[in-house]
Amino acid sequence: MVSIDLNNSQRTMLTTLVNKYQQTGEAVTGEKIAEEIDRNPGTVRNQMQSLTSLGLVEGIPGPTGGYKPTPEAFDAIDRQQLDEAESVIVARDFDRVDVTVEEINLTSVHHPELCRARVHLQHSVQQFEEGQPVILGPTPISKLVIAGTVEAVDESNSEILLDIAKIEAPVEDPEK
Numbered sequence: 125m126v127s128i129d130l131n132n133s134q135r136t137m138l139t140t141l142v143n144k145y146q147q148t149g150e151a152v153t154g155e156k157i158a159e160e161i162d163r164n165p166g167t168v169r170n171q172m173q174s175l176t177s178l179g180l181v182e183g184i185p186g187p188t189g190g191y192k193p194t195p196e197a198f199d200a201i202d203r204q205q206l207d208e209a210e211s212v213i214v215a216r217d218f219d220r221v222d223v224t225v226e227e228i229n230l231t232s233v234h235h236p237e238l239c240r241a242r243v244h245l246q247h248s249v250q251q252f253e254e255g256q257p258v259i260l261g262p263t264p265i266s267k268l269v270i271a272g273t274v275e276a277v278d279e280s281n282s283e284i285l286l287d288i289a290k291i292e293a294p295v296e297d298p299e300k
Contacts (some may be wrong), residue, residue: 128178135220136218137171139179139201142193143247143282146224151190161279172205202277203246210233216252216261223247225260226282228270239288241270249277252284260286268293 140160144152158165172191175181180197184190210223224246229242252274261269272286
């Protein structure tokens with residue numbers, strides 16, 4: 125795997141393209157990307173040309189055209205290309221949010237007063253704000269539930285950083 129060094133603008137556009145593509149499975153227009161990241165459509169078209177030349181984006185011509193990420197695009201933003209992802213429920217301000225959780229990294233469990241989780245989503249994180257209460261889970265295998273407050277939002281990587289207030293996982297009966 126070859127590492128491609130993307131600038132912040134390219135990473136944000138590519139991540140947005142991948143997010144939108146994974147939601148619909150269809151080509152994404154430059155206008156939709158521009159609207160999502162609050163940029164000029166011309167700027168998006170220019171960046172998409174450079175991402176195409178890097179082999180990360182495929183341009184689809186025609187009235188239903190737009191852009192599709194290549195398999196290399198997923199590698200470039202460190203994302204797995206999954207056809208079927210297991211669902212993890214996410215609630216923000218006590219309302220369920222329709223997002224797919226890609227990965228949860230517990231970054232500082234060794235320090236109980238500074239317990240954090242970095243949550244990577246396959247969707248835009250624009251709907252999250254610092255200070256919001258968030259609950260994740262249960263996760264598919266371990267049934268882990270994490271509750272905390274959004275400490276930071278990283279739009280270019282589709283990540284939120286949670287200050288964890290509580291982590292719960294069911295204890296299995298050893299006799300079963």
